[in-house]
Amino acid sequence: xxxxxxxxxxxxxxxxxxxxxxxxxxxxxxxxxxxxxxxxxxxxxxxxxxxxxxxxxxxxxxxxxxxxxxxxxxxxxxxxxxxxxxxxxxxxxxxxxxxxxxxxxxxxxxxxxxxxxxxxxxxxxxxxxxxxxxxxxxxxxxxxxxxxxxxxxxxxxxxxxxxxxxxxxxxxxxxxxxxxxxxxxxxxxxxxxxxxxxxxxxxxxxxxxxxxxxxxxxxxxxxxxxxxxxxxxxxxxxxxxxxxxxxxxxxxxxxxxxxxxxxxxxxxxxxxxxxxxxxxxxxxxxxxxxxxxxxxxxxxxxxxxxxxxxxxxxxxxxxxxxxxxxxxxxxxxxxxxxxxxxxxxxxxxxxxxxxxxxxxxxxxxxxxxxxxxxxxxxxxxxxxxxxxxxxxxxxxxxxxxxxxxxxxxxxxxxxxxxxxxx
Amino acid sequence: xxxxxxxxxxxxxxxxxxxxxxxxxxxxxxxxxxxxxxxxxxxxxxxxxxxxxxxxxxxxxxxxxxxxxxxxxxxxxxxxxxxxxxxxxxxxxxxxxxxxxxxxxxxxxxxxxxxxxxxxxxxxxxxxxxxxxxxxxxxxxxxxxxxxxxxxxxxxxxxxxxxxxxxxxxxxxxxxxxxxxxxxxxxxxxxxxxxxxxxxxxxxxxxxxxxxxxxxxxxxxxxxxxxxxxxxxxxxxxxxxxxxxxxxxxxxxxxxxxxxxxxxxxxxxxxxxxxxxxxxxxxxxxxxxxxxxxxxxxxxxxxxxxxxxxxxxxxxxxxxxxxxxxxxxxxxxxxxxxxxxxxxxxxxxxxxxxxxxxxxxxxxxxxxxxxxxxxxxxxxxxxxxxxxxxxxxxxxxxxxxxxxxxxxxxxxxxxxxxxxxx
Numbered sequence: 001x002x003x004x005x006x007x008x009x010x011x012x013x014x015x016x017x018x019x020x021x022x023x024x025x026x027x028x029x030x031x032x033x034x035x036x037x038x039x040x041x042x043x044x045x046x047x048x049x050x051x052x053x054x055x056x057x058x059x060x061x062x063x064x065x066x067x068x069x070x071x072x073x074x075x076x077x078x079x080x081x082x083x084x085x086x087x088x089x090x091x092x093x094x095x096x097x098x099x100x101x102x103x104x105x106x107x108x109x110x111x112x113x114x115x116x117x118x119x120x121x122x123x124x125x126x127x128x129x130x131x132x133x134x135x136x137x138x139x140x141x142x143x144x145x146x147x148x149x150x151x152x153x154x155x156x157x158x159x160x161x162x163x164x165x166x167x168x169x170x171x172x173x174x175x176x177x178x179x180x181x182x183x184x185x186x187x188x189x190x191x192x193x194x195x196x197x198x199x200x201x202x203x204x205x206x207x208x209x210x211x212x213x214x215x216x217x218x219x220x221x222x223x224x225x226x227x228x229x230x231x232x233x234x235x236x237x238x239x240x241x242x243x244x245x246x247x248x249x250x251x252x253x254x255x256x257x258x259x260x261x262x263x264x265x266x267x268x269x270x271x272x273x274x275x276x277x278x279x280x281x282x283x284x285x286x287x288x289x290x291x292x293x294x295x296x297x298x299x300x301x302x303x304x305x306x307x308x309x310x311x312x313x314x315x316x317x318x319x320x321x322x323x324x325x326x327x328x329x330x331x332x333x334x335x336x337x338x339x340x341x342x343x344x345x346x347x348x349x350x351x352x353x354x355x356x357x358x359x360x361x362x363x364x365x366x367x368x369x370x371x372x373x374x375x376x377x378x379x380x381x382x383x384x385x386x387x388x389x390x391x392x393x394x395x396x397x398x399x400x401x402x403x404x405x406x407x408x409x410x411x412x413x414x415x416x417x418x419x420x421x422x
Numbered sequence: 423x424x425x426x427x428x429x430x431x432x433x434x435x436x437x438x439x440x441x442x443x444x445x446x447x448x449x450x451x452x453x454x455x456x457x458x459x460x461x462x463x464x465x466x467x468x469x470x471x472x473x474x475x476x477x478x479x480x481x482x483x484x485x486x487x488x489x490x491x492x493x494x495x496x497x498x499x500x501x502x503x504x505x506x507x508x509x510x511x512x513x514x515x516x517x518x519x520x521x522x523x524x525x526x527x528x529x530x531x532x533x534x535x536x537x538x539x540x541x542x543x544x545x546x547x548x549x550x551x552x553x554x555x556x557x558x559x560x561x562x563x564x565x566x567x568x569x570x571x572x573x574x575x576x577x578x579x580x581x582x583x584x585x586x587x588x589x590x591x592x593x594x595x596x597x598x599x600x601x602x603x604x605x606x607x608x609x610x611x612x613x614x615x616x617x618x619x620x621x622x623x624x625x626x627x628x629x630x631x632x633x634x635x636x637x638x639x640x641x642x643x644x645x646x647x648x649x650x651x652x653x654x655x656x657x658x659x660x661x662x663x664x665x666x667x668x669x670x671x672x673x674x675x676x677x678x679x680x681x682x683x684x685x686x687x688x689x690x691x692x693x694x695x696x697x698x699x700x701x702x703x704x705x706x707x708x709x710x711x712x713x714x715x716x717x718x719x720x721x722x723x724x725x726x727x728x729x730x731x732x733x734x735x736x737x738x739x740x741x742x743x744x745x746x747x748x749x750x751x752x753x754x755x756x757x758x759x760x761x762x763x764x765x766x767x768x769x770x771x772x773x774x775x776x777x778x779x780x781x782x783x784x785x786x787x788x789x790x791x792x793x794x795x796x797x798x799x800x801x802x803x804x805x806x807x808x809x810x811x812x813x814x815x816x817x818x819x820x821x822x823x824x825x826x827x828x829x830x831x832x833x834x835x836x837x838x839x840x841x842x843x844x
Contacts, residue, residue, distance in 0.1 A: 364717075
C-alpha cells in the first residue's frame with residue numbers, strides 16, 4: 001500500500017513551524033507496513049488544497065491529512081476533501097456536545113465559527129479528539145483511504161494511535177500487508193562512501209531485508225528493514241543481514257541500536273569501573289562536552305583540562321618548554337606534545353585513560369602548519385601511549401567535530417581490544 | 423514569484439529525520455519576498471523524482487531541491503533534474519579538485535562513487551560547498567529557476583546564504599519587484615515571548631519595515647525587513663525601527679547583525695586586551711567549547727578546567743573539602759562553590775575574568791537538589807565576584823546550553839557596564 005501525507009497550513013510554508021507531523025506519521029506508517037511515497041505541504045488555500053487531494057488520489061492508496069481543522073475561515077481541509085469526493089459536511093453530534101460542554105464549563109459563549117470544529121464529512125467515521133476540540137474523519141471511497149487529523153501534535157498523536165491506526169489496520173490493510181521491522185546499525189571511523197563500497201554487492205542485490213546507509217552528524221548509520229509476520233521471524237531475517245555486515249565491518253560497527261558512540265563508551269567504561277580524562281587544545285572542551293552529554297558519565301569521567309595556550313600546556317600539563325618554543329621545537333601541534341598531553345591528563349586525574357587533542361582548526365594555519373593537521377593521543381595505565389596524526393578537511397567547526405569523533409573512535413577501539421585480550 | 427521546495431530522501435519518508443531544510447528555506451525565501459506554495463518530500467527513486475520535478479515546473483517559478491547529492495547509488499537528484507531538463511551531467515573541475523585534495527590529505531584512496539559528488543548539470547552555475555564535498559547547482563531554463571542544494575543543514579545553509587540567495591536575487595528577482603533589505607537584531611538574557619510582549623504594539627502595527635522575531639538555539643533574533651529602491655533608503659527605514667527596538671531592549675540586544683554572543687564577547691575582549699578562563703562542572707566543557715568556537719579566541723582565552731567530580735574541584739581548584747562534604751556542607755551545587763570556582767579559574771590562569779558553572783543538569787537530582795538548579799559565577803580582577811542562581815527547565819542538553827548562554831550573557835553585561843563606567 002502506498003501512502004501520501006498532506007500537511008495543511010500556511011505557517012508551514014512560511015517556515016514558522018517545522019513539519020514534525022510528517023515525521024511522526026511516516027514512522028507510524030512504516031511500523032504497519034505502509035510505504036510513504038510522498039509528503040506534501042500545502043497552504044490554507046481552497047484551490048491548491050483540492051489540487052493536492054486530486055494529485056494524491058492518483059499516486060497513493062492511503063492519504064493522511066494533518067491540520068486545517070480549526071475554527072477559523074482558513075481552516076479548509078475537510079471542505080476541500082468533501083468537495084473532491086463530492087460529499088457534504090454535517091455536524092457530528094458528539095463533537096458538538098463536547099464543544100458546547102467546553103464553553104459552558106468556561107462560562108464563555110461559543111462563537112459561531114467554533115461550530116466548524118464539529119464538522120464531519122458525510123459517510124465518514126468520525127475520529128474523536130481526546131485532547132482537543134476538532135473532530136477527525138476516516139473515509140474509504142473508490143478503494144482509496146482518507147484520514148483527516150488535527151495539526152497540533154498533542155491532538156494528532158493520540159487520534160492516530162488510538163483511532164486512525166486501528167481503522168487503517170482493519171479497513172485498508174485487512175491483514176494482507178506485513179508489518180515492517182527494522183534495526184539500526186551504527187558505525188564510526190569510516191565514511192559513508194567507503195562503507196557503502198564495502199557493502200555494494202549486498203546493497204545492489206538487496207531485496208529483503210533492505211539495507212539503507214546514511215550519514216548523520218559525523219557518524220554513519222545503516223537501517224536494515226524487513227517485512228515479517230512476527231517479530232521473531234523478523235529478528236531471524238534481520239540477524240542474518242546484520243551478521244553479514246558486522247562480519248565485514250566489525251572494526252567500525254559500534255552498536256546495533258540508535259545510540260551515540262560516546263554513550264557506548266560511557267557504558268563500557270562504567271561497567272568495567274574504568275575512568276578517563278582529557279587535555280584539549282584545538283577542540284577547546286568539545287571532547288569533554290561530548291562525554292559529559294551522556295547521563296551517568298560522572299562515574300567514568302572526573303574532569304580534564306582545556307589547555308588552549310602554550311602557557312597552560314606548560315603550567316597545567318607540564319609540557320616541556322623546549323617542545324613548544326625554539327627553532328627546533330616540534331611545537332604545540334605535534335606528536336610529541338599530543339603524547340605528553342595524553343599522559344599528563346591521565347596522571348593529573350589518576351584516571352585509567354588519558355586523551356589529548358592538539359591541532360590546527362583554522363581558519364589560517366599556525367606554527368606554519370596546515371589547517372586540518374591534528375594529533376590525537378591516547379594514554380592508558382601501564383600501556384604504551386599511542387598518537388595518531390589526522391589530516392582533516394572542512395571548516396573550523398567540522399575539523400573540531402571530526403577530531404572529537406576520531407579520538408572517541410580510537411578510545412572505543414582500545415576498549416574493545418582490551419576486552420578481547422582479557 | 424512562486425516557489426516549491428523539494429526535499430529528496432527516503433530517510434525523510436521513513437520518518438528517520440525531520441525536514442528542517444524546508445523550514446529554513448521557507449523562512450529565507452520569505453525574507454526575499456518569494457512565496458512558497460508547496461513543500462514536497464520524495465524518496466530516492468528516479469521515476470518519482472522526475473515526476474516531482476515535472477509537477478513543480480507546472481506550479482512554481484522557482485524550485486529548490488535539498489538532498490540526494492551524496493556519493494551513493496541512491497543519490498539521484500541531479501540525474502533526475504538533468505533528465506527532465508534534457509541536459510547532461512559533467513564533472514565540475516573545482517569540486518573534483520577539492521575531492522581529490524580531500525582524499526590526498528587524508529592519505530585515503532578515493533572510491534569511484536565519490537566522483538558523483540563533483541557532478542554538475544551542464545550549463546548550470548556550480549554552487550561551491552564550503553562545508554562539504556558535494557557541489558550544488560543553480561540553473562535557469564524556460565523562465566524557471568532551479569537551485570540544487572545538499573541535504574546536511576550545515577552544508578545547505580552556507581550554500582544557500584552565500585551563493586544560492588545572491589543568485590536568486592540577481593537572476594530571478596532582478597527588476598521583478600523592489601529588493602528586500604533586512605537586518606538581524608540579536609538578543610540574549612530574554613525569552614522570545616517576553617521580548618515579543620515588550621514589542622507587541624510595534625509588531626501589531628508593523629507595515630514597513632516588518633518585524634519578525636524568532637527563537638534559535640537559546641538566543642532570540644529579530645529580523646526587520648523593508649523593500650526599498652536603494653540600500654541607502656533601506657538603511658534609513660531600518661535604522662528608525664532598529665533605534666526604537668534598541669531603546670526598549672538595550673540591556674538584551676547584543677548585536678545588530680547575525681553573530682553569536684560568544685563572537686561579540688571575543689571581539690570585545692580582544693580589542694581591550696582582556697582575558698578569561700573558566701571552571702565548568704555540569705556543563706562539562708560546553709562553555710569553553712562555545713568560546714573557542716570563535717576564530718581568534720586564543721587571544722583572550724588561555725584555557726580552563728572541567729571539574730566534573732568533587733575530587734577535581736578540590737585538587738585543581740582548591741575548593742575547601744568542607745564546602746563539598748559533611749552534613750552542613752553547602753555542596754558542589756551551591757553559591758559558595760560557584761564563587762570559589764570562578765575566582766580560582768581566574769587565578770590559575772591569571773586571567774582578567776574567571777567564569778564558573780555548577781548545577782544539576784539531570785536526569786535525576788543530585789545532593790538532593792532539583793534538576794535545573796544551577797549557579798554561575800563571574801570573577802574579575804580587583805572586583806567583587808558575583809554569583810547568580812538559575813532555575814532552568816528542559817532536558818539535560820537544554821539545561822546545559824541555557825547555563826552556558828546565561829553565563830555568557832552575564833559576562834557580556836559586565837563588559838558593557840565596565841565600558842560605560844570607564
